[in-house]
Amino acid sequence: MNERAAAAISVQQLHKSFGKVHALRGIDFTVPRGTVMGVLGPNGAGKTTAVRVLTTLLLPDSGTASIEGHDVVREAAAVRRLIGLAGQATAIQIELTGRENLEIMGRLRHLSWSDVRTRGQELLDRFDLLEAADRPAKTYSGGMQRRLDLAASLLGDPAVLFLDEPTTGLDPHGRLQMWSIIRELAQHGTTILLTTQYLDEADELANTIIVIERGQVIAQGTSDELKDRVGGDVLEFTVVDKSRVDDAVRAVAGLSDTDAIVDAETGRVALRVGHRGSQALVQAVRALDTVHTETAGLALRRPSLDDVFLAVTGHAAEADGEQPPSRGRGRRRM
Amino acid sequence: MATLAAADVTPDAAQLLRWALSDAFVITRRNLLVWLRVPAYIVFTIVQPVIFVLLFRYVFGGAIRVATPGGYVSYLMPGIIGQTAAFACFATAIALAVEAQAGVIDRLRSLPMARSAVLLGRLMADGVRMLITILVILAVGYAVGFRFQNGVLPAIGMVVLAEAFGVTICCVACFIGLVIKDQEAVQAFGLIWLFPLTFVSSAFVPIQSMPDWMQAFANNQPITLVINAMRALALGNQPGAPPLNPNLWEAIVWLAGILIVFGPLAVRAYRRVS
Ligand SMILES: Nc1ncnc2c1ncn2[C@@H]1O[C@H](COP(=O)(O)OP(=O)(O)OP(=O)(O)O)[C@@H](O)[C@H]1O
Ligand SMILES: [Mg+2]
Numbered sequence: 001m002n003e004r005a006a007a008a009i010s011v012q013q014l015h016k017s018f019g020k021v022h023a024l025r026g027i028d029f030t031v032p033r034g035t036v037m038g039v040l041g042p043n044g045a046g047k048t049t050a051v052r053v054l055t056t057l058l059l060p061d062s063g064t065a066s067i068e069g070h071d072v073v074r075e076a077a078a079v080r081r082l083i084g085l086a087g088q089a090t091a092i093q094i095e096l097t098g099r100e101n102l103e104i105m106g107r108l109r110h111l112s113w114s115d116v117r118t119r120g121q122e123l124l125d126r127f128d129l130l131e132a133a134d135r136p137a138k139t140y141s142g143g144m145q146r147r148l149d150l151a152a153s154l155l156g157d158p159a160v161l162f163l164d165e166p167t168t169g170l171d172p173h174g175r176l177q178m179w180s181i182i183r184e185l186a187q188h189g190t191t192i193l194l195t196t197q198y199l200d201e202a203d204e205l206a207n208t209i210i211v212i213e214r215g216q217v218i219a220q221g222t223s224d225e226l227k228d229r230v231g232g233d234v235l236e237f238t239v240v241d242k243s244r245v246d247d248a249v250r251a252v253a254g255l256s257d258t259d260a261i262v263d264a265e266t267g268r269v270a271l272r273v274g275h276r277g278s279q280a281l282v283q284a285v286r287a288l289d290t291v292h293t294e295t296a297g298l299a300l301r302r303p304s305l306d307d308v309f310l311a312v313t314g315h316a317a318e319a320d321g322e323q324p325p326s327r328g329r330g331r332r333r334m
Numbered sequence: 335m336a337t338l339a340a341a342d343v344t345p346d347a348a349q350l351l352r353w354a355l356s357d358a359f360v361i362t363r364r365n366l367l368v369w370l371r372v373p374a375y376i377v378f379t380i381v382q383p384v385i386f387v388l389l390f391r392y393v394f395g396g397a398i399r400v401a402t403p404g405g406y407v408s409y410l411m412p413g414i415i416g417q418t419a420a421f422a423c424f425a426t427a428i429a430l431a432v433e434a435q436a437g438v439i440d441r442l443r444s445l446p447m448a449r450s451a452v453l454l455g456r457l458m459a460d461g462v463r464m465l466i467t468i469l470v471i472l473a474v475g476y477a478v479g480f481r482f483q484n485g486v487l488p489a490i491g492m493v494v495l496a497e498a499f500g501v502t503i504c505c506v507a508c509f510i511g512l513v514i515k516d517q518e519a520v521q522a523f524g525l526i527w528l529f530p531l532t533f534v535s536s537a538f539v540p541i542q543s544m545p546d547w548m549q550a551f552a553n554n555q556p557i558t559l560v561i562n563a564m565r566a567l568a569l570g571n572q573p574g575a576p577p578l579n580p581n582l583w584e585a586i587v588w589l590a591g592i593l594i595v596f597g598p599l600a601v602r603a604y605r606r607v608s
Contacts, residue, residue: 055444078344080446091441093364095371100364107360108447110353136371153441 008160008191009054014063022243023049025215026063030194031208033068036186038206039195040305045216047195048088050166054193059286067160072145086157088165090149094138098129098148101137101156109156111314116155123151127181143174148183159210161185163194167201179204199305209305211312230303230311232274235284237298243292251287255280261310270307273300293328350546354448358422362462365429369463379425379463383471384419390538391478392412398539401574404481411480412492412564413537415468416557419500420532422464426456426504427511427520434515434607453508453604457501466502468493483569492567495585499560502589505594512603532576536576537561556588 009031016024023046031037041047052058054065056076063072070078079216092101099120106116124133127147132140136325137148147326153161166182167175182205186192196202202209203223210220217224239245245267249260252271260271275281281300303311345353348486370377395406402409431454442452470494472480472488483488502563514520533540534548535557540590541549552558568579 052440057440058442070570077446080444083444085441087437087440091436091438092367093438095368096364104360104364105445108357108442108451110356110446210353266520296452 006033007031008035008068009037009065009193011054011065012063014050014053015061015139016046016053016058017061017225022215024053024060027212027215027217027219029210029217031191033191034186034189036192036194036205038069038198038202039193039207039212040199041195041212042166042197043100044214044290045212047212048164050212051085051087051193051195051217052195053164054161054297055083056080082159084153084156086150086153086161086163086166087148088168092137092149092152093120094145095136096143097134097273098137099123099133101148102152102203105152105178106155109158116322119155120264122308123154128177131241135301139172143170143177143240146174147181148172150178154185158190160191160193165195165197168197175201209311211305219308226305226308226323227303230307231270231299232245233277233280234303234307235271235273235298235300237269237284237288237295239269240294240296242267244291245269247291248293248295251291251293251328255283255287272303272307272311346606350448354450357447357451358454358458361451362458365455365459366462369459375425378469379422380470382413382476383421383467386401386417387411387414387471387474387478394538400540403569403572403574404483405479407475408483408534408569409540409565410538411472411475412496413535413561415473415492416499416561416564417498417537418467418471419496419556420503420528421562422460422467422500423503423507423528424521424524425463426460427507427524428517430456430508430511431515431517431520434512435517438513439604439607446473449605450601453600455507456506460504461497461501464497465493468496482568483572484568485573488567488570492564495560495564495567495582499585499590499600502592502596505593505600508600509596512607515607531555531557533584535561536565556585556592559585559588569604 007030009029011027011029014024015022015028027050028263029037039047049058053060054067054072056072056079059073059203064073067073067079068082070082072079093104093177102120102123103116107113107122111119121130124130129144129148133146137145140148146169148167148290150163157327163182164294169177170178170332179201180195182192186205194202196203205225208220208222209226211226212218219229221229235252237248239248242264245262245264249262249269252269254259254275258267258272262269273284278300281298284298288298361368367428369379391407395410397405398409400406401407430439439452443449482492510523511520514523514602534544535555536552537557541552544552559581562576563578565580566581567575569575571578
């Protein structure tokens, strides 16, 4: 089988503008059948726009995209029979019960009443919603609503599943729960495209990752491939007395040929130190000792995707000003 | 994988039609369930028109002189029912605006369901809601002295005309709701065009009491024609009642015209919701 035939999702030179905003500026990628693709990008990068084109909700200005060989524009009906979508905002009817929501979605996928009932029951059970099944969904927690929304998109067993920021707004527990559900789906052979702003999420779930920014793919590969682009390990420490950060940075500057990344708020310093292993650690301890700065959490670690973002774009994966910085920041690992 | 093969089977026309109908019914049922689950919706859709009946019958009614057989209450009831049918469209527009905004319509459009189902299901559910409201109003009307004076079939004809009128206006509302996509804006906009249209008509007061320039508009606008035809159906051919002909035909032509323009516009707006 050649690569095209085995591709569940195939995208070539996709462009989409909204007036003057170029949401997608020539995106290319393919997702092999049965794999998970992580689409990573800050707010406004074009993730949702890409998902909406692929799920036949939006016509592209130019370029082509196909799902299991069916063109999303010319064969939209066939595409809709293959896909499932859980959008960035949940699309459940909060006045109705969880069970009723699933029934409606199942019926709209033209499953028989008996299939709808048995599949609905299975999904409620699997997503830990059985107890709440007959309560209106407005009494559900955010995490439960998300799970119901995902369950609703799984009726009819879609071959290709699109998840637009499936964990945004969930607490750590809800997030882990969602991760394990997504992993399980992937194990059963569902092709999944998931978008996320969280680097650790893509790292955790995706076989391959594309990083998009301002409508363009700026990097792609496996998590390890992307990390290799950073070139070696990252040395990280926190300066306890924040007024001494500059001294500390100067002291360790010689350990790297690139500039240190400093978070002035927390006193955290990160430095790319190549492949020198623990030798870099020893040198860092000595260097910091010469300037008598107290540091905490000195450690050498494998690069995170945040470091990747930095290496590729020259800046951190920040939101483009559309939302308060607090949302993304807590999750970032730099 | 079974699901992969499913995409390659192109359903035939009969199957597509069956799905289109079943999809529309699923959406109708869903919309009615939502309506039933929120007591405030029920109270609002039913209590508000009842208050209007009582207000006009007892507060304004005494001051309004009409030549209608049966007095002002006979004049009023077809007017109130027409107005209620028209105002049902607020809920239509708001519901679609909210669904468009919340991404519900996006989700539905990603399903292999008929494109027509969301709008058809909305109109059918709103038609049912409207019918319930009309029957409640008629019951209240009977309690405060209204009587059909023209037999059973014309009475049913009046209710059918009111429904047809209401659903037509809901079609306009579908378009507005999907284009504006904002609950408050839709509500405000509805007031701007519906209030003048229903009040500057023969719904509550005889048009002769209005200034000349306003009469010209009031006499020829569709709500007046619909309500006059409804009165003719309710009261029959007696002195003081409006004639059925040409009011009914003109009303039907208006409704058909509005549907021909706004039906496709609503469908187009639905396809383009983003
Ligand atoms: N319907 C629309 N009309 C106008 N502009 C739009 C529309 N949809 C998206 N945009 C713009 O296109 C750009 C990409 O938006 P998109 O929603 O795809 O980003 P995103 O990566 O999903 O962001 P987020 O992480 O905030 O969800 C943004 O600048 C956005 O304002
Ligand atoms: Mg988005």
